[in-house]
Amino acid sequence: MVLNGALFLLFCAAARAGAAAASGGDGPLLNGNFEHKPNRCHMNGTRVMGAHAIPYWTVTGFVEYIESGAMQGDMVLAVPEGKHAVRLGIESSVQHELRVTRGKYYSVSFSAARTCAQSEKLNVSIVPGDPPGELPIQTVYTSSGWDSYSWAFKATQDVVSFVIHHGDDQVDDPACGPIIDAVAIRTLNDPPHGTSSNMLKNGDFEEGPYITPGSSCGVLVPPMDEDDASPLPGWMIMSDSKVVKYIDSEHFRVPHGSRAVELVAGLEVALVQEVDTVPGSTCRMEFSLGDADDRCAASPMIVQVATAGGSKSVAYNSTGMGGFARDKLDFTAQHNRTRVVFYSAGYHMTSDGTGTLCGPVVDNVSLVCVPQPHARRLLR
Structure with missing residues (x-):
């Protein structure tokens, strides 16, 4: 039993040490769909207790690891992609380190599903970078119960952190908040300035955020x-x-x-x-x-x-x-x-x-x- 306990603690420590690896490039982030499970030594039921329990992510506050089919009262919680996602409670966040190119523009896409009746809002930010931007998710545009959103930034450093934060404190339930899944990034190429044949930039909309292959919701x-x-x-x-x-x-x-x-x-x-x-x-x-x-x-x-x-x-x-x-x-x-x-x-x-x-x-x-x-x- 002592040996098994020691191995268990060693496993937890090793997993934590590997969680800070940075990622970048076009496509899904490392564990951007949260299919790599948290370490059970850093879990209390569905709640994530360790800051680095989810591989490649850092979490703060009341964050839950949700499995497809999980219930909230009589409601089935929607998982946008695969079998797992995270749920952000009051004053909580998930953060992912990115290797980028200083001076370039990037778009980050992710899926969000509401789970509570009040007007939920998400703040997204890059650290270091500009102040957080707010994504309104009150309106659900698709019948699936979730939508994919995009947000862009200009990299000011070669390594930055992308943060999704939920800070609504208008409810009593600390777990109440949106589900996040399918996080991806795309480098945005600055379209050429207008020419004599077209003075508009990106008039054909070919340059834009990453769309997950197989996703039919835009x-x-x-x-x-x-x-x-x-x-x-x-x-x-x-x-x-x-x-x-x-x-x-x-x-x-x-x-x-x-x-x-x-x-x-x-x-x-x-x-x-x-x-x-x-x-x-x-x-x-x-x-x-x-x-x-x-x-x-x-x-x-x-x-x-x-x-x-x-x-x-x-x-x-x-x-x-x-x-x-x-x-x-x-x-x-x-x-x-x-x-x-x-x-x-x-x-x-x-x-x-x-x-x-x-x-x-x-x-x-x-x-x-x-x-x-x-x-x-x-x-x-």
Whole structure:
């Protein structure tokens, strides 16, 4: 018994020593899906008691290791990927060390599922780095009970720590909080600055957050303004608490290339980019609107397209089975900076009765502006 106890303690110490290994590169983080179990010497039931009990992670506060099928009262807790995940209670966090390249931009994606009735919020941060950013998870966009989110940062050091923190203290149950799973990272390549054939950056949305292969739900991009690093380089998401969905051609119908954006939150969110223009220039913005082949049927879907120099409502009759139409907006630049805006003028759900939020797809956006003496060639 003494020998077995000594071996047990030695095993725990060895596991703890190996937990600090850093990781980086594109794809899932080391043990990003939490399938490598905590050491039972650092567990009390489902609660993780040791800071380094989960391989490659550091935990603080009330953190639980959840297995698929676990119950909370009469509710089955949703595990987004595989058989295991973690649940963040009040004032708790999980932290993962990353090896990155100083000065480069990265997007981190992860899945989150609510487990309590109150408005839950998550803070994500990079240490060292900018102050934490808040991810609103009050709205559930899919019928599965969980959504995948993305968040971006610029690396200021070669080794940083990614932290997901839950700090809601408005409830009495210290275990009450969201489930976290499927954490991954992707290096964001800065798209080239606008050219004469397209003044917009990343107008085809090919550069964006990591999407887990086999995941059919896309990745949500939260609100951010021009001061934030964006998981969609070149673009801002303007909203108080709503998101857009980043989708891929493996699981959805995409008008052009392999990536696009679905406007899933109606009037409450806008897709925005600002670009340098010469006042008085004649401009043409062309774009594709469609549906993602996700049973988002509406006749019509209305997308509002706007700039300071003009706007228009574009109708697309969707059967929910895929397809798109090409359209354009002609306008005259009014200022040195022109903001282009896309938003859905309506709210939509898939026709399968699951309550999954959906909307029109935007893709392949281009903007060309020329001085007035040369405007005829643009408008041909």
